[in-house]
Amino acid sequence: MRSVFRIELRRTIAPWVPIAILAVSLGLLVFSRGPWNYDSAAWNATWLTAVRWPRYLLVLMWPIIVGAAAIQGMRDARAGVGELFGSTPRPAGQRAATLGLALGFAAVVGYLVLVAAGVGQVIAKGGLFTTAWVMQLVLGVLSVIAGVALGLGLGRLLPYPITPPVLAVLALAGGFYAQVSGMNGVGPNAMVLLGVGQVQPHGPFDLPSPAVELGQLSWLLGLTAAGILLLLASSTRAKVFALLPVAAGLAVALPLFPAWSTDNDVQDKMAAALVCDGPVCVTRLHEDWLSTVAGPGKESLRRLEKLPHPPTRVEESTEPFRTNRAGPRDPSRVLINQDDYALQDKSGSSLTLALLSGAGTSPCHAASYGGEQNDREDAARWVMAQWLVGSYTPPSSRRQPPLQPQTDPAWAALKAAPEAEQTARMAAARQAELTCTGDPLKILTEGAR
Known part of the structure; x- marks a missing residue:
């Protein structure tokens, strides 16, 4: 045989x-x-x-x-x-x-x-x-x-x-x-x-x-x-x-x-189980990422305390990064994703700034989409992060189309308002991102009406 x-x-x-x-x-x-x-x-x-x-x-x-x-x-x-x-x-x-x-x-x-x-x-x-x-x-x-x-x-x-x-x-x-x-x-x-x-x-x-x-x-x-x-x-x-x-x-x-x-x-419940360092949690699958995220995550939560009803946790999402799930989102969590190109290869202060984008919210548009509406959202999210950090740095000019023509006037208009009004605009813009309704850049520039 x-x-x-x-x-x-x-x-x-x-x-x-x-x-x-x-x-x-x-x-x-x-x-x-x-x-x-x-x-x-x-x-x-x-x-x-x-x-x-x-x-x-x-x-x-x-x-x-x-x-x-x-x-x-x-x-x-x-x-x-x-x-x-x-x-x-x-x-x-x-x-x-x-x-x-x-x-x-x-x-x-x-x-x-x-x-x-x-x-x-x-x-x-x-x-x-x-x-x-x-x-x-x-x-x-x-x-x-x-x-x-x-x-x-x-x-x-x-x-x-x-x-x-x-x-x-x-x-x-x-x-x-x-x-x-x-x-x-x-x-x-x-x-x-x-x-x-x-x-x-x-x-x-x-x-x-x-x-x-x-x-x-x-x-x-x-x-x-x-x-x-x-x-x-x-x-x-x-x-x-x-x-x-x-x-x-x-x-x-x-x-x-x-x-x-x-x-x-x-x-897969075993891979998706959370491993935490205080209020910052990642999945067991990406447990080695926790040491990178823990410090910037805690710092971002501290800075978000400037806003009313701030989030209390930074947590890794188990949704695929390319999945666009438009609001409403949980306001108590800052959701992160290891596959997010905005977080990749970042640590320390640069990761903190990325976590503060949109005042700790996920974008409403998918990562690969373009168009004026999405560019306006990206500009608003950048300005919101800069306000939480306390100083303004223009976004990279390598981005096409560049965001600086939109972020500069929005930052100037926001900072020209009284401090209480600035906080109110930031809170309203964050709520717009949480619910994926409205125009957060217009809110930062003109206020919520």
Whole structure:
């Protein structure tokens, strides 16, 4: 049996499958400026993301796996040896099992090498260990096995030259449709979750809910069983019977899948647990950031005491930085995010100034948005921080468009008002930022009316 297995490995397409998987996936992960390269949700940031991004890339790996397996599945028919092998004493199932094991082993090894490349970097950086990645790894490996089984079965069922490329194209198109639908919020949620390639992870604190994972597990087991039955089928009735596992997988998965995509994920409570130094708290995932944030955080809270009803805590948010959640916000907390470009690589007084932006509030517009309204908000947030510090420094001229033509007159108008009026304008501008209503720059310049 071992010698036959080695022969299958050597004489089939199996050795090329992991090479193709790694060439495509590592090329994207290492050299591409894709979303997996950024922030706390990077491919090599945590154990969970090191497993989830390879699942995301299955949208590209699965067509390779299914197409390669289909080529091998139609080998006997294309070679014209079906009747010859049927007359030998060796069972057809045993021959198919050896071929499937060889191809499946090669594909799984390629996938696991990709995962190990990310996990190794996480371990080297001392990333937080949680067990949330285990089920994601199981689903990823099972997706690979399902692709091998389905490709072999369909290749044996339809031994035509056009079968492998058609299957690969269909797998690619279906995978992309599911991912794009999931990212844009269009299409039924169940259709998105049936896609083999996972929808793009939003952040390091979100993980698929148990219902989603169990539904995907049943669906992938159904696909795997269907592929195996097609590979072993010797009659029309047996081939039709292969549809039953698919139906059973759908029957289990569809009731488990949430109706809305907002219910697909739950929070990783271990990673999101807070670690505090007095009133300044960060998540356990970013515990090493606490020593940097603690001093500036306490100083920002002290300066915010100049305003009525000031915040009492600085706390790391578990929302993805690029998520724009317009008000109302909790006035008692200054929310921070390690992925916020305004906080990155800052410490000491520069971090204090960044925390005081908008008088300790989060911006109402998303980080990547532009336009006059957002520029006015940025200018107001800068002036508010300068007032709390007690002196004015113009914003950097490198910003495009520059904010100084708006911040200079706003600062002059604010400082020209009596001290009580200045405090009232600051409080009103802060309230505008907390509720995402009104024009904070106009409030600072003209007062609240």
